[in-house]
Amino acid sequence: SKEDVQEEVDKPEDLQERPPIITVMGHVDHGKTSLLDYIRSSNVIAGEAGGITQHIGAYNVELPSGRKITFLDTPGHEAFTAMRARGASVTDIAILIVAADDGIMPQTVEAINHIKSANIPMIVAINKMDKPQADPDRVMTQLAEHNVLPEAWGGDAIICKISAHTGEGIDKLLETILLVADVQGLKANPNIPAMGTIMEAKLDKGRGPIASLIVRDGSLNIGDTIVSGTSICKVKAMFDENNKAVKVATPSMPVTVLGFNEVPSAGETFTAVDEKLSKQIVEERKAKIKEDLIKGSGGNTLEDLLQKTSEKDMKILNIVLKTDVNGSLEAIKASVMKLVNEEVKINILHSGVGAISESDLILAQASNAMVIAFNIGQDSKVKTIAERMKIKIYSYKIIYELLDEIERVVKGMKEPKYEEVYLGRAEVMAVFKLSN
Numbered sequence: 077s078k079e080d081v082q083e084e085v086d087k088p089e090d091l092q093e094r095p096p097i098i099t100v101m102g103h104v105d106h107g108k109t110s111l112l113d114y115i116r117s118s119n120v121i122a123g124e125a126g127g128i129t130q131h132i133g134a135y136n137v138e139l140p141s142g143r144k145i146t147f148l149d150t151p152g153h154e155a156f157t158a159m160r161a162r163g164a165s166v167t168d169i170a171i172l173i174v175a176a177d178d179g180i181m182p183q184t185v186e187a188i189n190h191i192k193s194a195n196i197p198m199i200v201a202i203n204k205m206d207k208p209q210a211d212p213d214r215v216m217t218q219l220a221e222h223n224v225l226p227e228a229w230g231g232d233a234i235i236c237k238i239s240a241h242t243g244e245g246i247d248k249l250l251e252t253i254l255l256v257a258d259v260q261g262l263k264a265n266p267n268i269p270a271m272g273t274i275m276e277a278k279l280d281k282g283r284g285p286i287a288s289l290i291v292r293d294g295s296l297n298i299g300d301t302i303v304s305g306t307s308i309c310k311v312k313a314m315f316d317e318n319n320k321a322v323k324v325a326t327p328s329m330p331v332t333v334l335g336f337n338e339v340p341s342a343g344e345t346f347t348a349v350d351e352k353l354s355k356q357i358v359e360e361r362k363a364k365i366k367e368d369l370i371k372g373s374g375g376n377t378l379e380d381l382l383q384k385t386s387e388k389d390m391k392i393l394n395i396v397l398k399t400d401v402n403g404s405l406e407a408i409k410a411s412v413m414k415l416v417n418e419e420v421k422i423n424i425l426h427s428g429v430g431a432i433s434e435s436d437l438i439l440a441q442a443s444n445a446m447v448i449a450f451n452i453g454q455d456s457k458v459k460t461i462a463e464r465m466k467i468k469i470y471s472y473k474i475i476y477e478l479l480d481e482i483e484r485v486v487k488g489m490k491e492p493k494y495e496e497v498y499l500g501r502a503e504v505m506a507v508f509k510l511s512n
């Protein structure tokens with residue numbers, strides 16, 4: 077949380093353009109790694125070629141124009157949404173990668189839903205265009221079926237056709253990223269203390285606790301003190317992805333940092349603070365964690381779904397729905413959508429056939445959604461995770477019971493319109509019949 081750390085308000089003249097931060101998502105084998113590798117290797121600056129690149133969870137690419145783009149190397153949608161759930165979303169623009177010969181697959185749909193729920197711009201990269209079986213039109217038709225309507229067809233989805241093998245279309249993709257970034261007007265103030273997000277962290281045998289992080293705002297200098305969760309770091313040394321020592325990490329820059337007193341959590345935010353204050357902040361946070369453990373806060377019980385949404389004018393009930401077969405999925409979706417009223421909107425964030433997965437739970441937590449399982453068993457590992465996350469899985473075998481429950485929630489979310497007000501009482505003494 078940020079409330080225990082002071083935030084300063086930036087003057088507009090202090091703000092400078094910062095590189096966009098990009099996450100690539102898509103189905104396994106559609107070319108995520110190959111695309112990142114291609115972009116990275118075609119960008120190796122002379123002198124660094126042949127050097128060993130370090131995996132630090134993200135890297136910076138400089139285009140011939142001198143402008144930069146930061147790519148995150150995070151593994152999968154879970155990490156993406158888990159960070160958002162912790163209020164540490166890092167990504168400015170998502171790239172959805174779809175293989176032109178394979179089309180939309182289950183994890184593609186999952187990625188679309190994660191991106192949509194994060195409310196960030198999406199660029200679709202149709203990959204493997206070099207393959208003879210490539211069929212981009214089929215991919216576009218499938219995208220449209222999932223409410224991602226290509227610009228060429230009147231929608232707002234930006235499509236780039238690429239090959240991570242030949243490099244075809246990748247310059248265009250990078251240009252497109254910068255165009256989208258310009259529209260967003262991404263800015264930061266390099267002259268304030270740094271804040272950002274921990275990407276990865278581990279205990280290194282030789283060097284002690286070590287973390288890679290990305291600066292979101294401000295500048296991080298050697299000698300600065302940062303706090304992240306309950307760990308403190310007096311920055312001893314910083315390195316970029318080419319293992320080059322860095323003195324100052326500016327906005328959107330990923331670096332590895334040495335000097336933590338304990339291993340911080342990946343996905344947690346960090347803030348640079350006055351060294352004297354850091355201990356006090358960490359003590360207060362530790363006390364708060366203890367208190368929360370005793371109170372047992374968190375979770376998505378029905379009461380939470382109602383309370384947390386009751387502030388806005390129009391209430392939204394977010395749902396993650398998994399069913400046994402496609403037939404029941406379509407039937408339930410159609411019936412559920414009929415339960416809306418003038419005050420409550422139902423939003424099926426993600427739906428699919430098969431067991432509830434960890435990714436479903438993380439999405440539900442990030443979006444405060446109701447998790448519904450219809451006619452499916454539950455993996456004991458996922459059950460444990462759900463318990464730990466304090467997420468209730470609403471499980472049904474009969475459709476009308478499921479619909480009753482949702483209706484109950486929707487009615488609970490609706491404000492009562494009529495109220496009985498006691499003004500007084502009267503007794504009828506006599507009844508007069510009026511002729512005519």
Ligand code: GDP
Binds near residue numbers: 105107
């Ligand atoms: P990831 O699972 O999404 O990271 O996918 P990978 O990058 O590992 O790619 C999966 C497979 O597809 C590998 O065998 C790649 O060599 C191949 N591949 C990736 N991009 C292309 C492409 O543009 N053209 C062709 N022909 N193959 C590709």
